[in-house]
Amino acid sequence: MIKKRSVFVLDAGANVPYGFSTGEGLLASARSLSVEQVKEKTCGQLIDRQIYPLCRALADNFLPPIDALLEHRADLRLAGKKLMLSLLLDEETKAQKSQWRVDDDWMSLVFSQMAEDAATVGAFARNPVSFITFNYDRYLEHRLVRGLVARYNVGEQEAWDAIRRFQFVHVYGSLGELPVQKAGGSPGYAIPFGAPRIPECPTRGCAKRCRVRDQHRP
Numbered sequence: 001m002i003k004k005r006s007v008f009v010l011d012a013g014a015n016v017p018y019g020f021s022t023g024e025g026l027l028a029s030a031r032s033l034s035v036e037q038v039k040e041k042t043c044g045q046l047i048d049r050q051i052y053p054l055c056r057a058l059a060d061n062f063l064p065p066i067d068a069l070l071e072h073r074a075d076l077r078l079a080g081k082k083l084m085l086s087l088l089l090d091e092e093t094k095a096q097k098s099q100w101r102v103d104d105d106w107m108s109l110v111f112s113q114m115a116e117d118a119a120t121v122g123a124f125a126r127n128p129v130s131f132i133t134f135n136y137d138r139y140l141e142h143r144l145v146r147g148l149v150a151r152y153n154v155g156e157q158e159a160w161d162a163i164r165r166f167q168f169v170h171v172y173g174s175l176g177e178l179p180v181q182k183a184g185g186s187p188g189y190a191i192p193f194g195a196p197r198i199p200e201c202p203t204r205g206c207a208k209r210c211r212v213r214d215q216h217r218p
């Protein structure tokens with residue numbers, strides 16, 4: 001187990017080894033979409049007069065991350081976040097299927113250090129750690145839960161209840177809480193990892209349900 005109080009700070013490229021795109025890659029994906037494709041990706045929640053200026057700005061933008069553009073363009077922020085939401089949920093889905101190099105799997109290294117001499121999931125939860133991430137996705141939380149399920153033969157809910165005390169801070173905001181994180185009754189909607197497009201899941205791009213939460217703005 002980790003003995004000293006530790007804070008892991010994950011930069012925007014921390015999840016690239018697991019199949020997530022860089023900021024440049026995400027921008028390239030957004031630029032490749034036509035107006036109709038943006039409308040389809042956001043489940044018809046955007047209209048042409050919202051999409052056209054967004055596509056023009058993305059095409060002309062010099063800064064690699066999409067959120068750097070949206071920071072200065074309040075008029076594009078809603079449409080841009082809806083598009084980012086869908087693109088990032090696709091990234092989560094892709095990450096579930098990706099094969100990474102063992103040498104690049106830093107999450108396994110951290111997990112193995114935390115699990116050493118931790119005979120139970122309760123003992124694992126006593127690791128004095130916190131995570132600060134500059135990513136919107138929930139891959140770290142998702143993988144830790146699945147790793148605990150595999151190691152200790154517990155349910156997902158028990159795994160999350162054990163590690164929720166670690167504190168996971170998404171500096172710029174999050175795609176939303178996973179279903180196991182919502183079990184405590186906190187307000188809002190749960191967004192499944194990758195949010196597959198099935199009737200039981202909240203619709204991607206929905207004005208009320210699926211949104212990139214911005215922790216700096218109401």
